[in-house]
Amino acid sequence: MLNFMALIPETLLSATLVLMLLTFWLRDKNTPKTFYTIAKWGVLAALIAEVVLYNQSLLRENYINNSQIMLFKVIVYLLLLGNMHISLKWFLSEDKSSFRFYFTVLLLQLCWVAALSAVNLLVFVAVLMVGLAAAYWLLGTHIQDDEEELNEIRRFRWVALLYGGIGIIGAWWLGALSGGFQFADIRALVTENPQNVEAFAAAAMVMVSLLFMLGVAPFHFWMAGVLSAAILPVSGYLSVVPLFAIYACLINLMTEALEPMFALFIPVLKVFAVISILIGAIGANNENNLRKLFVFSRLFVIGIVLAVLVGLSETAEFSGFVFLLVSMLAMAGIYTVFYGFKSKGEYLSNMQDVAGIAESKPYIAAAMLMFMTSLLGFPPLLGFVGMLIVLDDLVSVHQYGIILAVMLGILMMASAYLRVIKVMYFDEKQRSFDRVDRGIYMILLTDVVIIVALLVSPKELLGAIAAMLRL
Amino acid sequence: MLALSLFKLFCLGLFSEIFQKNRLQKSWAVIVLIFAAAIIVNMLTPDVMVAGKNFVFQWIDTSAIKVKLLLKPSTEMYRFGALLGMITLVVMFYNCFYDEGKMRLRNGGLYLLIFIVMMFLISAQNMMQILISVCFVDILCFYLLKDSNLKRRYMFYNMMADMALIIMCALIWGQIKSLNLGDMLQFVKKAPDKNIILGLWCLVVAVKSGVVLFHDFVLDLKKVSLVRGLFIFYVATPMAGLLLMWKMYPLLAASAWGHYVFYAWTAASVVWAFLAVFAVDDLKAKIMYWNMMLMGIMMGVLAVSKLAFVKLVPWLPWCGIMISTAMILPIVAASNEVLVSKMGQFAKKIKFSLLFTLLVIAAEVQIISALATKDVYWYLWIAVALQLLSVAHVLGQIYFAPAVVDEKVWALLKNPNLFYFLPLMAFVGLVFSHFEFAAGAVCLALGVVILVIVLRPMRGLNCFYRDDTLQRVSPCSVLYDWLLVTPIKVVGRVLWLMIDFVFIERTIINMLRKLAALMMKIVAMLHKDMKTSGILFTLLGVAVLCWAYYFRGRF
Amino acid sequence: MQPIIPYLLFIVLLPLVGIVFLLLAKDDEKTAGENVLKVAALTVIANLALIVRAFMHISLEYGKIQLVEKYQWLENPKIALVFGVDCFALLLMVGIHLAILIGLWGVRNEAEGQKSRMIFTLLFLSFMCGFLTAVDIFSFFIFFEAMLLPLYMMVGMFGEVRRQGTLFRFTLYNLLGALLLFVAIVVIFNHQGTNIFLNKISGVKLGQLSEFMVWCSIFAAFVSRIPIWPFHYWISSISARVKNPLVFIIANILPLTGVYGFMRFWPKTMPDVMIFLVVILEVISVLTMLFIAFIAIINKDIQYKIFSFMTVYYIFYLLGVFLPTDQILLNVGFSIFAFLLIFAALDVMLSFMNRQQENTGISTEGCLQYMPRLSMVFTFMVLAGIGMPLSSMFVNNFVIIAELLNYNLVTSFVALAALILVSTALLSDLYRRKKDDNLANGKEMIKDISTGEAAFMWGVSVILVLSFVNPLWFVRG
Structure with a gap:
């Protein structure tokens, strides 16, 4: 019997989307807050439903929920809520319609939760491709008439089509080979012959598509240009929120469907991880644009997460999760700080534009400093906990080559962050900065409190996470 | 109490x-x-x-x-x-x-x-007390000397000596784990490094005592008032050096060559001072050389016999002080004129000063006659004879040489006030009342001295007064400059250029900088254009996948 | 009996509480930094009082860890942070607090950026206290690395360092050392399966290659903090050029963490693989001492001379740490206590003279002639610094020298030559400032330190003299 209760969260999200559409079409006097409010309540309701119904599955062979999946979903929901709240500031200050943004992020949320629960490869890939398309549409939100930025978005369209197509073809091929699209069918195929070249090629195509969405090197080339061209709420969203979802999808795929073949992918993922770490670290040093710098920083983080995953220790998943969580908390904080970098109504993204900001906006600068050092894994901030767990994991599986790459990467990332700190704190102020909205301070404070609280007593939270990840 | x-x-x-x-x-x-x-x-x-x-x-x-x-x-x-x-x-x-x-x-x-x-x-009965005392004397003298050049030289010599003393005591303590002076004999018998320690000790004593090669800071005392200078010489540092030698006397037994080092130093100091008295024109400098001579004599006495030293030393410093006081009288009388070449015929106006100077000389001879023990008798008399000879030569120059005095100085020339004579009177009175009068020695010595004063047989040596270099430059300072200071500065400069600047800045740092710049350039090039980078990176990804599949099983 | 109050936790946290008060303190043009300075100074004094109080509860031996406090931090992996102290650690903390107090006094007239300066100072102090009270490898590492951030901020914001590239390299170099230590301790932790006390590290038996790599990493981590050739350049480029006295003091406390690290980590029974490393380190150390001393002689910059003086002494203490005896480690601690106060006082007085020079345009040559009060104290500090019996440095250096001479004559003589050279360099600057040739212009504009300021400096001198008589004079019984 079909357990439709499992679909309540998704239904709520869909209903919210419909409501938003109707509001957009039928109501004249819509403000940016209108769509935010609708989206907020919809997401909250869906979140509550998700938590309550965490172990309700629709069809065991197609769509499941358990504590592990719920954990990822909850994180994604919470990050989405935070991102939605802060994005409102942008729309309010720019006085622009927020419909496209909130609608799309809600649609993307629907895609992520669906992908997380899907155990049917076709459904899995389909929702992810819808997500990719939605992401493309999101990128176009209020894009300026800058020719270069428009070209970046257009090029992304083709690249997304290419990689999306690769993913679809790969999924279709795998399904054809295994005689069914369920993960169980695929698992059976690869168990029978783990080194089958066709199966490997098909699986590789699906993996490549996922890695492209994750932004792992060498499939990251689109990220820096695209995310810096997009408006601040969009780049903030795409840098932080989908990461957990896609990461969880990758783990699901590897552990549920492709596990017997995983050994073939290990060296690939290792190489990708190391390249990500190094390119992320070196690329960050090249950049004067703050958003591009943190895009490379994100690449560096995802490289480490991938490196931990392929170490195949007992606690690999847990380590990767924790590291990703603490990094994304810091990254979310950094994007919040970007909302404070404003001068004469214009949001600043160039490093030189924020020279001497510490003089007039000391708390903003201090928050930025704190988040960057946490991102680096610097004690005594929360990022250190993540780095410690990662390093412990890598040492336990004797991955010293990767450790060396991580250490080199940290040094180079530190160099990049030091440049930012230098500009903010040591350089002379070149311009005046606009007053920062109190809401931004509140969000920053919340982020800082979370980080400090988790740092002081992390064992409860980490214990809960470990339990939910079935450790 | x-x-x-x-x-x-x-x-x-x-x-x-x-x-x-x-x-x-x-x-x-x-x-x-x-x-x-x-x-x-x-x-x-x-x-x-x-x-x-x-x-x-x-x-x-x-x-x-x-x-x-x-x-x-x-x-x-x-x-x-x-x-x-x-x-x-x-x-x-x-x-x-x-x-x-x-x-x-x-x-x-x-x-x-x-x-x-x-x-x-x-x-002091232990080395730590000696160390602290010696160092404190240096600190206090440092504050006592006002002139920065004096401080510089004083501290330079004495800091070296203090460090050497610390090293010496540390070596001894490290080996016998005792600081007591009484245990030094035990050390002398056993220790493998005793030659180093003896060498250090000799150096410390020589530097502190201000004997030849290390006498520049003693000479500097001519720039301070006589009172302060004599105090520093006979109560503070040079005396501290002598007492150091006395306290650590058992170290002399560590090796046979220790005695000879001190004998050599004594002889060298006496001879150097003797010659210097003839060479330099400044009367204050001459006074310091006589004191240096006396310090050398005392060191030599101690090197021969501790007993002789204990007998003589309470009196010999007084001799030095009184000779110095007596020799300062012409300076005071001549309105602070210090150059002997600008004095002469002072006997016409300040006979009293000359008289007391002769009495002090007599007193010194009296002391030597009364206290010189057999083991030091001849050495002591030879040294004192040299001293008195040089004193007499200078007295002759001051009191009986043809006058080349400035007119104003000559007009104001008169005996100093009573305060200057009081200590001389007291000293002479005490000596002659305390010791049995040695008529022979005193008369002989006085006779020779008076003859030298009047006849001035060595007046030809006054030509050295005209040599400017000899008057200004200290040979030891030049020696230190050449052998010590300049090489250190040169080495410092070379090290700074080579190691600090050239090697590290130009090689290591440059290399790292270029490497980092190269990597950044490559990454920047790769990410310049989405089309090109897309193709390149995609191909890379595919290549890695193919490589992984092809070499499967080998990982 | 364990005291009820967790002293060590309070000692580490109190500066952080002080930061909260600093954030709330009024700092505008009217107050001109005075409020925030007072808050910072009171925090430091309060912490000092806590430390002195903690002294009353411990027995005065080196190595006996007491007042142990344990905090379960992580369950997966299982890590508990443990804090504890012995006499040595507490003594260093007292010295550092006093040095920072002197530094605060040196910046009391600076209004601009005072709040930020005080915040980072207290942050650094908190991390230093955490570092010195850490007893397990993780808490040790956390504070070892954490202190780099406030240091970087202070040097960058207030150090007036012109070449930012040098500051970057300095920070990255220290960070590299910290990362090496991180990897090493994680390897050890992984091997043992549990957190380890610092004094038990030597008991960990790894494979030969692992042992070699781990100890090399630990070695490199601590060496990176000490200006040892050829890696002294970055440290000297920063430490010798910082103008602000408080920042200079803090920057030059950093090498102490390297010496302290060696002291705590270094195994009593040396693994065979390490013996050659120790020999190399000793040779490089004494050569560094010598050549830095040589450069100090020719370098006219007094800041460099003080940096050289400190470097030579840090390496001297390091040599003492490497001796095959633990008996003199407390002597090293006593000597470092006085050493910290001396160099802090010297630097503050020098910055006063530099300010005079900037305000009046006069040369520093002969300037002390017109500042008699400052001249006396400055002379006292220089004499104490070169090892005269005016502080606990004298006797304790004697003990260290004796043990060094006992161990290796050649090394010791080279080290002592360096000590003499660097002392000569300091003295030559003193003479230069005391030169009694008349200053050409501006001497009437020179201001001496006030009576109150002189009293403060003499107070520091009294502490030094008391330390000479009894280094633990402030401990009852």
Whole structure:
């Protein structure tokens, strides 16, 4: 019997989307807050439903929920809520319609939760491709008439089509080979012959598509240009929120469907991880644009997460999760700080534009400093906990080559962050900065409190996470 | 009782240092002098200095090191203490009345503090107490010397000596794990590094005593007032060097060559000073050379016999002080004219000064006759003869040579006031009343001296006064500059250029910088255009996948 | 009996509480930094009082860890942070607090950026206290690395360092050392399966290659903090050029963490693989001492001379740490206590003279002639610094020298030559400032330190003299 209760969260999200559409079409006097409010309540309701119904599955062979999946979903929901709240500031200050943004992020949320629960490869890939398309549409939100930025978005369209197509073809091929699209069918195929070249090629195509969405090197080339061209709420969203979802999808795929073949992918993922770490670290040093710098920083983080995953220790998943969580908390904080970098109504993204900001906006600068050092894994901030767990994991599986790459990467990332700190704190102020909205301070404070609280007593939270990840 | 007296002196000294007054300087200085005199005179009695109670202070008591500070009355303590105490009082007396500007009270305090520290040195029974005393003397003298050039040279020599002393004591302690002087004999028998230690000890004593090669800081004392200069010489550092030699005497037994080193140094000091007296024109410099000669003589006596030293030393420093005082009389009389070449025929106007100078010479001869023991007899007489010969030559130049005096100086030339003669009178009276009159020696010596003064047989050597280089330049300073200072500076410069600047800046840092720049350039190029980078990276990804599949099983 | 109050936790946290008060303190043009300075100074004094109080509860031996406090931090992996102290650590903390107090006094007239300066100072102090009270490898590492951030901020914001590239390299170099230590301790932790006390590290038996790599990493981590050739350049480029006295003091406390690290980590029974490393380190150390001393002689910059003086002494203490005996480690601690106060006082007085020079345009040559109060104290500090018996440095250096001479004559003589050279360099600057040739212009504009300021400096001198008589004079019983 079909357990439709499992679909309540998704239904709520869909209903919210419909409501938003109707509001957009039928109501004249819509403000940016209108769509935010609708989206907020919809997401909250869906979140509550998700938590309550965490172990309700629709069809065991197609769509499941358990504590592990719920954990990822909850994180994604919470990050989405935070991102939605802060994005409102942008729309309010720019006085622009927020419909496209909130609608799309809600649609993307629907895609992520669906992908997380899907155990049917076709459904899995389909929702992810819808997500990719939605992401493309999101990128176009209020894009300026800058020719270069428009070209970046257009090029992304083709690249997304290419990689999306690769993913679809790969999924279709795998399904054809295994005689069914369920993960169980695929698992059976690869168990029978783990080194089958066709199966490997098909699986590789699906993996490549996922890695492209994750932004792992060498499939990251689109990220820096695209995310810096997009408006601040969009780049903030795409840098932080989908990461957990896609990461969880990758783990699901590897552990549920492709596990017997995983050994073939290990060296690939290792190489990708190391390249990500190094390119992320070196690329960050090249950049004067703050958003591009943190895009490379994100690449560096995802490289480490991938490196931990392929170490195949007992606690690999847990380590990767924790590291990703603490990094994304810091990254979310950094994007919040970007909302404070404003001068004469214009949001600043160039490093030189924020020279001497510490003089007039000391708390903003201090928050930025704190988040960057946490991102680096610097004690005594929360990022250190993540780095410690990662390093412990890598040492336990004797991955010293990767450790060396991580250490080199940290040094180079530190160099990049030091440049930012230098500009903010040591350089002379070149311009005046606009007053920062109190809401931004509140969000920053919340982020800082979370980080400090988790740092002081992390064992409860980490214990809960470990339990939910079935450790 | 001894400790209490020294404590009272310490409080008095500290008071003088802290409460430096700008008004009524003289009065305050006199008050301090009176109190100091009362305490010192009361202290310098056999009951206190010989038969008094020991004072022991357990200073350090750790597992690594244990040190006690000790004030132990003894006969030697009495002899040396009396010497230093009386010199201190005399110097303080002159400090009250001689023009020291606004520093009378502070200087008085420093004299007292130095005296206290020297008492600790005399009574030291362990190396740590010696070290601390010697170092404190240096610190206090550093404050006593006002001129920065004097401080520089003084500290340079004495810091080297102090470091050498620390190294020496550390080596000894490291081997026998005892700081007691009594255990030094044990060290001398056993230690493998005794030659190094003996060498260091000889160096320390020589530097501290201001003998030849290390006499520049002694010569510098000519720039301060005579009072202060004599105090520093006979109560502070050079005397500290001599006492150091006396306290650590057993080290001489460590090796046979120790004695010879000191003999050589004594001879060299006496000869150098003797020659220098003829060469330099500055009378104050000559005075310091005579003192240096005397210090060399005392060192030589000690090297021969500790007993002879203990007998002679309380008196010989007084000889030096009195000769110096007597020789300063012409300077004072001649309105501070210091160049001997600009003096002459002073006998016409200041006969009294000449008379007292001769009396002091007689007193010195009397002392030597009475106290010279058999083992040092001939060496002592030869050295003293050289000294007196040089004194006589200078006296002849001052009192009987043709006058080349400035007119104004000649007009104002007269005997100094009574205060200058008081100590001379006291000294002469004490010597001749204390010792049995050695008529032969005294008459012979005086006769020779007077002959030399009047006939001036060595007047041809006055041509050295015209050599400017000889008057200005100190050969030892030039030697140090060439052998020590310049090489150090050159090495420092080379190291800075080569190691700091060239090697590290130009090689390591540059290399790293270029490597980082290259990597950044490559990454920047790869990410320049989405189309190109897309193709490149996608191909890379595919290549990695193919590689992984092709080499499967080998990982 | 363990005291009820967790002293060590309070000692680490109190500066952080002080930061909260600093954030709330009024700092505008009217107050001109005075409020925030007072808050910072009171925090430091309060912490000092806590430390002195903690002294009353411990026995005064080196190595006996007491007042142990344990905090379960992580369950997966299982890590508990443990804090504890012995006499040595507490003594260093007292010295550092006093040095920072002197530094605060040196910046009391600076209004601009005072709040930020005080915040980072207290942050650094908190991390230093955490570092010195850490007893397990993780808490040790956390504070070892954490202190780099406030240091970087202070040097960058207030150090007036012109070449930012040098500051970057300095920070990255220290960070590299910290990362090496991180990897090493994680390897050890992984091997043992549990957190380890610092004094038990030598008991960990790894494979030969692992042992070699781990100890090399630990070695490199601590060496990176000490200006040892050829890696002294970055440290000297920063430490010798910082103008602000408080920042200079803090920057030059950093090498102490390297010496301290060696002291805590270094195994009593040396693994065979390490013996050659120790020999190399000793040779390089004494050569560094010598050549830095040589450069100090020719370098006219007094800041460099003080940096050289400190470097030579840090390496001297390091040599003492490497001796095959633990008996003198407390002597090293006593000597470092006085050393910290001396260099802090010297630097503050020098910055005063530099300010005079900037305000009046006069040369520093002969300037002390017109500042008698400052001249006396400055002379005292220089004499104490070169090892005269005016502080606990004298006797304790004697003990260290004796043990060094006992161990290796050649090394010791080279080290002592360096000490002499660097002392000569300091003295030569003193003479230059005391030169009594008349200053050409501006001497009437020179201001001496006030009576109150002189009293403060003499107070520091009294502490030094008391330390000479008894280094633990402030401990009852």
